[in-house]
Amino acid sequence: MGNNVEERVAQFAINWQRLSGKIMRQDLQETLGEALSRALEVICTGVPEPAAIIAWEPFVQDLARTVRLDCQVEWIGRRASRANSIAAMASADIGINVAQWAVADTGSVALYVTPEATLYPSLLPKQHLVLLDVADIVPTVREGLMELRKHLPQLAKIITGPSMSADIEGQLQIGVHGPQSVMVLLWASDRN
Amino acid sequence: MSGRLPYDPRPWRVRRDSALGNSSMRDTLQRVAGRLSKAKSTAYGDYQIADKWRLAGVAAKRRAISQIDELVVQVIGEIERHGGKVHRARDAAEAVRCVVEVAQKNGVKLAVKSKSMVTEEIELNKGLEDAGVQVVETDLGEYIIQLAHEKPSHILAPAIHRNRGQVKELFDVEADRQGMAHLANADIEQLTQFARQQLRQEFLSADMGVTGGNFLVAETGTIVLITNEGNADMVTSLPPLLVSIVGIEKIVGTWDDLSYLLQQPALSGVGQRLSSYTTFVSGPRDESAMDGPDQWHVVLLDNGRRNLVGTPEESILSCIRCGACLNVCPVFRQIGGHAYGSVYPGPIGIVVSANLDPSMPSFLDLASQACSMCYACSEVCPMDIPLADEILTLRNHRVKTMAEPLLVRRTYEMWGRLWSTKAGYQKTIRIARLGQRFLIQKKKLRWAPGLFGGWLKTRDMPLIPPETFREWWAKTHGE
Ligand code: SF4
Numbered sequence A: 001m002g003n004n005v006e007e008r009v010a011q012f013a014i015n016w017q018r019l020s021g022k023i024m025r026q027d028l029q030e031t032l033g034e035a036l037s038r039a040l041e042v043i044c045t046g047v048p049e050p051a052a053i054i055a056w057e058p059f060v061q062d063l064a065r066t067v068r069l070d071c072q073v074e075w076i077g078r079r080a081s082r083a084n085s086i087a088a089m090a091s092a093d094i095g096i097n098v099a100q101w102a103v104a105d106t107g108s109v110a111l112y113v114t115p116e117a118t119l120y121p122s123l124l125p126k127q128h129l130v131l132l133d134v135a136d137i138v139p140t141v142r143e144g145l146m147e148l149r150k151h152l153p154q155l156a157k158i159i160t161g162p163s164m165s166a167d168i169e170g171q172l173q174i175g176v177h178g179p180q181s182v183m184v185l186l187w188a189s190d191r192n
Numbered sequence B: 001m002s003g004r005l006p007y008d009p010r011p012w013r014v015r016r017d018s019a020l021g022n023s024s025m026r027d028t029l030q031r032v033a034g035r036l037s038k039a040k041s042t043a044y045g046d047y048q049i050a051d052k053w054r055l056a057g058v059a060a061k062r063r064a065i066s067q068i069d070e071l072v073v074q075v076i077g078e079i080e081r082h083g084g085k086v087h088r089a090r091d092a093a094e095a096v097r098c099v100v101e102v103a104q105k106n107g108v109k110l111a112v113k114s115k116s117m118v119t120e121e122i123e124l125n126k127g128l129e130d131a132g133v134q135v136v137e138t139d140l141g142e143y144i145i146q147l148a149h150e151k152p153s154h155i156l157a158p159a160i161h162r163n164r165g166q167v168k169e170l171f172d173v174e175a176d177r178q179g180m181a182h183l184a185n186a187d188i189e190q191l192t193q194f195a196r197q198q199l200r201q202e203f204l205s206a207d208m209g210v211t212g213g214n215f216l217v218a219e220t221g222t223i224v225l226i227t228n229e230g231n232a233d234m235v236t237s238l239p240p241l242l243v244s245i246v247g248i249e250k251i252v253g254t255w256d257d258l259s260y261l262l263q264q265p266a267l268s269g270v271g272q273r274l275s276s277y278t279t280f281v282s283g284p285r286d287e288s289a290m291d292g293p294d295q296w297h298v299v300l301l302d303n304g305r306r307n308l309v310g311t312p313e314e315s316i317l318s319c320i321r322c323g324a325c326l327n328v329c330p331v332f333r334q335i336g337g338h339a340y341g342s343v344y345p346g347p348i349g350i351v352v353s354a355n356l357d358p359s360m361p362s363f364l365d366l367a368s369q370a371c372s373m374c375y376a377c378s379e380v381c382p383m384d385i386p387l388a389d390e391i392l393t394l395r396n397h398r399v400k401t402m403a404e405p406l407l408v409r410r411t412y413e414m415w416g417r418l419w420s421t422k423a424g425y426q427k428t429i430r431i432a433r434l435g436q437r438f439l440i441q442k443k444k445l446r447w448a449p450g451l452f453g454g455w456l457k458t459r460d461m462p463l464i465p466p467e468t469f470r471e472w473w474a475k476t477h478g479e
Helices: A001-020 A031-045 A059-062 A081-089 A141-151 B010-022 B023-045 B048-066 B068-081 B092-105 B117-121 B122-130 B138-146 B164-177 B188-205 B229-238 B257-260 B263-268 B313-320 B322-328 B330-335 B347-354 B361-370 B376-380 B387-401 B407-418 B422-436 B451-456 B469-477
Strands: A022-025 A053-056 A073-076 A093-097 A101-103 A108-112 A127-133 A153-158 A180-187 B086-089 B108-111 B134-137 B207-211 B215-217 B221-225 B242-246 B277-283 B294-301
Touching: A001 A022, A022 A031, A031 A053, A031 A059, A031 A093, A031 A127, A031 A180, A059 A093, A059 A127, A081 B188, A101 A141, A108 A127, A108 A141, A141 A153, A141 B257, A153 B229, A180 B322, B010 B023, B010 B134, B010 B330, B010 B361, B023 B048, B023 B263, B023 B322, B023 B330, B023 B361, B048 B068, B048 B257, B048 B263, B048 B313, B068 B294, B086 B092, B092 B122, B092 B207, B092 B242, B092 B294, B108 B188, B108 B229, B117 B242, B122 B134, B134 B138, B138 B164, B138 B188, B164 B188, B188 B215, B188 B229, B207 B229, B215 B257, B221 B257, B229 B277, B263 B407, B313 B347, B322 B330, B322 B347, B347 B361, B347 B376, B347 B387, B361 B387, B376 B387, B407 B422, B407 B451
Parallel strands: A022 A180, A053 A073, A053 A093, A093 A127, A127 A180, B086 B294, B108 B134, B108 B207, B207 B242, B242 B294
Antiparallel strands: A101 A108, A108 A153, A153 B277, B215 B221, B221 B277
């Protein structure tokens, strides 16, 4: 399988970047927390300090504790009520999600709503960072959809590039309602 | 039962001339439509499975139409099993009434909408506004035309007829209304960010979200929305109440069917393998989850669709609204969407409008007025809908029902009779040669009386020569 994964990673990277997505990869000698720190350091350069970062999913929250950054940050997590949580996320600068799966030949990542995960980090802030385990990259949309069919959450989405529009004079604009910039951080879990 | 569609009461001449006079629209349209058409061919060209899947998708859509009654029953069962509520609407009026009732029952004051052609078809905004609900369009293009009180002019790029200066004027009025400063200039990026800020507040405070649907999967009761801006994700995840209005022809049987079709709208419409956001709604929010509505209502609209099932026209129900036929149409590229006088423009607009609502003569007229029979639309349609043949069928229907003015009919009849024989053809050439003597200006035919005048309004014709090839041949070689 090893080779196959690398092929998918390469194909995913080409297609993701073609849509102006950014990509980083965990180095062999670094922990995921260190890789995440490196990625956030890059994203934070475009954001006023302190950068408000959404870490919602338990997996991301655990990682966040190990993150060391030069810039000042404020972590946003679950609040007392749903409305407060949404308000906090709406004013965040950066959102983080964990991808359910990704598609090599379209350069897409899929997110589900679950009791632990929300889609708001991918929608409300201007910067979005997705953690993607290379083992979760499937070759085509069809395999991804079969995966989605098994779980079928109330709400799910496939993201293929940043939010954009060509509605004024046909000129492409990035960051209309959703994120202006999207980054994938590739890492390899023990499953690999 | 046939449907009812809104129409522009202005006569064709007026609609056409006003479009042709809008040079900034024509420039943008030429550029954008040309770019999209090219992007489409490249996208399929270097993506081998795309065309195989497209064919599987065509088969899936055709199959769904033939099983539509069973699929409607199945999809209702699935949606309701997941906690959604389905309403069936036979026509536009019923659909609007249903949405208004849901809104009123829940005390809705502000509704946010993502782009949906079917809500234009039923004129939902008007219905909701009449009932005291404020409706905000959140797709950038739709937001612009809502401020301008206009209708979309392209199914993918609704504000394509307006340039940045005109957009700024609209936003300035909006800024005045809210006591804000005007934008410094008509920079497209600034205009986009202005809309982002304005609409962000609406998303967060709206009581109801309204969407259409690109696909509705019977097997799972899932609505699929394909967008680029992210507004549909706001609409489906933030407000406490969500209403999705979907024509019954959007139903596909299985998840497997969906997997073949999912990429086709983006591939054919904009030449991308997928749009930025593909959103799947399969039920209202679970207590334990953050995102999604507390209530989800789905309105299944007929409005003349069911009537077409089992007729030779049923393939037009396979349309995935990709816009490829608009982008490639030489008439659409010149006149844009408004001139059609229907919410559905372009080649598909001609066939859909006239078939869904046969009571409207101006829709039927489009088959003759807004088509050059070049067949580019049929060639480009990813769902293999024989668009040009359908337009021809409508033309036939016009002739059979004597919808043409008498003078036009008689002229064509006579022309047809004469040109069907060699002698008749030669006779018309001789008559025309005599006749043109009175019309020659600077060695060309530049005008003509009556019916023929239109031909020469924008082009000159070469003269019929003193001796035609046939006459020369007869003289030198014998008959
Ligand atoms: S008729 Fe065909 S080309 Fe035209 S919008 Fe529909 S699917 Fe696209």
